[in-house]
Amino acid sequence: MTEPADLILHLGTSAATDALAERIAASLCAGDTILLSGGIGAGKTHLARAVIRALQRRAGEPPEDIPSPTFTLVQTYAAGPLEIWHADLYRLHDPQEIEELGLVAAFDTALCLVEWPDRLGPLEPGAAALHLHLALCPESPEARRLIARGPARLVTALSPPAA
Numbered sequence: 476m477t478e479p480a481d482l483i484l485h486l487g488t489s490a491a492t493d494a495l496a497e498r499i500a501a502s503l504c505a506g507d508t509i510l511l512s513g514g515i516g517a518g519k520t521h522l523a524r525a526v527i528r529a530l531q532r533r534a535g536e537p538p539e540d541i542p543s544p545t546f547t548l549v550q551t552y553a554a555g556p557l558e559i560w561h562a563d564l565y566r567l568h569d570p571q572e573i574e575e576l577g578l579v580a581a582f583d584t585a586l587c588l589v590e591w592p593d594r595l596g597p598l599e600p601g602a603a604a605l606h607l608h609l610a611l612c613p614e615s616p617e618a619r620r621l622i623a624r625g626p627a628r629l630v631t632a633l634s635p636p637a638a
């Protein structure tokens with residue numbers, strides 16, 4: 476059965492995804508978790524990177540390289556006092572390893588962006604996390620459909636400003 480979605484957005488271009496990242500960045504703080512699901516190439520890393528860049532820009536940090544954590548599993552960043560964890564759990568299959576990475580502890584103390592969150596199993600933060608699901612759209616190579624579910628504070632922040 477499909478769970479009810481709080482918000483569905485159409486992102487016509489990668490610039491629209493960047494604008495969404497800017498909007499959500501303004502509302503994020505330590506202890507927030509964003510779980511990014513969707514198939515290979517859906518844009519999870521693109522969105523996570525845009526959120527990290529937006530947070531660093533807001534904090535006055537110089538721009539830095541933000542590689543996909545496909546092989547390192549976790550990359551950490553700072554945006555002023557905010558610690559940011561960007562994880563890609565695609566290659567992990569045992570939730571025990573996730574605890575060893577320190578990710579579970581980071582859920583409480585840092586902003587965490589997690590790709591392939593299904594790998595978390597019982598360690599998934601659940602209702603407290605913002606779930607973002609990205610899917611390709613057939614109309615154009617840059618179009619994506621985003622389904623958001625989570626705390627009202629964060630889902631509301633994703634909505635584009637009224638025209």
Ligand SMILES: Nc1ncnc2c1ncn2[C@@H]1O[C@H](COP(=O)(O)OP(=O)(O)OP(=O)(O)O)[C@@H](O)[C@H]1O
Pocket residue numbers: 486487488489490491492513514515516517518519520521522543563590616617618619
């Ligand atoms: N609207 C869009 N939103 C996000 N990414 C887009 C969009 N349009 C084009 N892209 C591009 O699609 C590609 C998505 O690749 P990305 O690495 O972000 O996917 P992924 O979901 O992280 O895949 P993986 O599961 O392999 O980690 C990037 O090159 C990105 O710039």
Ligand SMILES: [Mg+2]
Pocket residue numbers: 519520521543563590
């Ligand atoms: Mg990725």
